[in-house]
Amino acid sequence: MKLNKTLSVAALAAAILATSCGGSGSKTETSTPAPAATAPAQQELSPEERHKDNPDFAAGLALVKQNDCPSCHMVDRKIVGPSYNDVSDKYELTAANVEKLASHVITGNVGVWGEIPMPAHPSLSKEDAELMVTYVLLLKK
Ligand code: HEC
Missing domain, CATH: 1.10.760.10 (Cytochrome c-like domain)
Structure with missing residues (x-):
């Protein structure tokens, strides 16, 4: 019984962590403008x-x-x-x-x-x- 409870708390914590990571991850993705990513690459041509x-x-x-x-x-x-x-x-x-x-x-x-x-x-x-x-x-x- 005691062991089961500990496990489910850990599972809940893991689920929260996964959700918050996923959330911030997609935020970074949408805030990166595509043109800014290609401009420096051209200047770096040898x-x-x-x-x-x-x-x-x-x-x-x-x-x-x-x-x-x-x-x-x-x-x-x-x-x-x-x-x-x-x-x-x-x-x-x-x-x-x-x-x-x-x-x-x-x-x-x-x-x-x-x-x-x-x-x-x-x-x-x-x-x-x-x-x-x-x-x-x-x-x-
Ligand atoms: C023995 C060393 C040496 C060799 C060999 C050498 N240089 Fe230089 N070079 C220097 C030094 C020292 C200066 C800085 C001179 C000064 O302060 O006026 C310089 C300056 C220059 C400058 C800038 C000149 C200015 O007035 O601002 C150019 C361009 C240059 N070198 C090109 C070359 C080329 C091309 C070659 C090959 C053909 C060459 N150097 C060979 C030592 C060398």
């Missing part, structure tokens, strides 16, 4: 996905990998030089900026990001340097 139709992005990335840039630059972390993300935050993608930054890569530069100089890359063509800078500036979010 730069590769966002620029998959832009040949300059792929060409610039390939050139960066073929050159010594990765020994001093990473996309999302400062190592010797600033991260590409920081560079793309600082400069808009304009013809004037691409030309200026490409000339900094070719002739070397110091003082924009700190005391460490970027060495000159005299063997790079202006075209290739501009493609690499274009790739970097396309990383802007």
Whole structure:
């Protein structure tokens, strides 16, 4: 008898718990607007996905990998030089900026990001340097 009573109390408690959980669960569901859930997903597309139709992005990335840039630059972390993300935050993608930054890569530069100089890359063509800078500036979010 005593055991049966305890069991039924436990069953009742479980039933109440189940009901209250079910109630709050369906409430969360209806209050989540569908458009808000899809908007952030689009912003989270990787730069590769966002620029998959832009040949300059792929060409610039390939050139960066073929050159010594990765020994001093990473996309999302400062190592010797600033991260590409920081560079793309600082400069808009304009013809004037691409030309200026490409000339900094070719002739070397110091003082924009700190005391460490970027060495000159005299063997790079202006075209290739501009493609690499274009790739970097396309990383802007
Ligand atoms: C030996 C290290 C080193 C290498 C190799 C290197 N960089 Fe840099 N880079 C730096 C440093 C340090 C700076 C910051 C210079 C400054 O403060 O003016 C910099 C700055 C830059 C900037 C920003 C320039 C500005 O004026 O804001 C770009 C763009 C850049 N590098 C691209 C490249 C590319 C492309 C390559 C490969 C061809 C490359 N870097 C190779 C060290 C390096």
